[in-house]
Amino acid sequence: MAYNTANFKQELKKIEEWLSKEFGQVHTGRATPIVLDSIMIESYGAFMPIKNVAAVTVEDPKTLRIAPWDRNQIKDIEAAIQNANLGLSVLSDSDGVRAIFPMLTTETRTRLVKVLKEKLEDARVSVRKERGNEIDKIADLPDDEAHRAKDEIQKCVDEANNNLEAIFDKKETEVMN
Numbered sequence: 001m002a003y004n005t006a007n008f009k010q011e012l013k014k015i016e017e018w019l020s021k022e023f024g025q026v027h028t029g030r031a032t033p034i035v036l037d038s039i040m041i042e043s044y045g046a047f048m049p050i051k052n053v054a055a056v057t058v059e060d061p062k063t064l065r066i067a068p069w070d071r072n073q074i075k076d077i078e079a080a081i082q083n084a085n086l087g088l089s090v091l092s093d094s095d096g097v098r099a100i101f102p103m104l105t106t107e108t109r110t111r112l113v114k115v116l117k118e119k120l121e122d123a124r125v126s127v128r129k130e131r132g133n134e135i136d137k138i139a140d141l142p143d144d145e146a147h148r149a150k151d152e153i154q155k156c157v158d159e160a161n162n163n164l165e166a167i168f169d170k171k172e173t174e175v176m177n
Helices: 006-024 071-083 106-137 143-176
Strands: 040-043 046-049 054-060 063-068 089-092 097-100
Touching: 006 106, 006 143, 040 071, 063 071, 071 089, 071 097, 106 143
Parallel strands: none
Antiparallel strands: 040 046, 054 063, 063 097, 089 097
8 A cells, every 4th residue: 555645735725824924914004904813793683804894905905994784884994903912003984994004123123023923933833733743644654665655644744834834934034125
């Protein structure tokens, strides 16, 4: 029976996607609607992401415009963004909410890179955990086949770690510039 890495590679891909999503939620001084994806507001008895109850558009490089479909939710959206502690200035008017991204200081950029490194390490830990699970699965294979499978697993892990590092490097450059 030959060892198949397809499922393992799929799990590693999920970790890369998770890291990309997490990095997308770290704002870099430029307005991007992804920053609001984790913010939930109560709407008609259920908690929903802002993008499900409002149109979110980029008004200019530093401003997001959030226009709820039900104008009664403007105050709830404003409060949810402020409570999320994203460092955004929030202004509301009769048509919706503006979320303004502040200029990043060198200190803030350094702090953001530290947060990015923590998320990168979380992803690496997940890769190591998946590697351990995969090695447990091949324990009952014959020695020569188990050795080949371990080599294949390590190649996949090395590739995944390189991809995670590339994602981090790209985001770090974005934050620092």
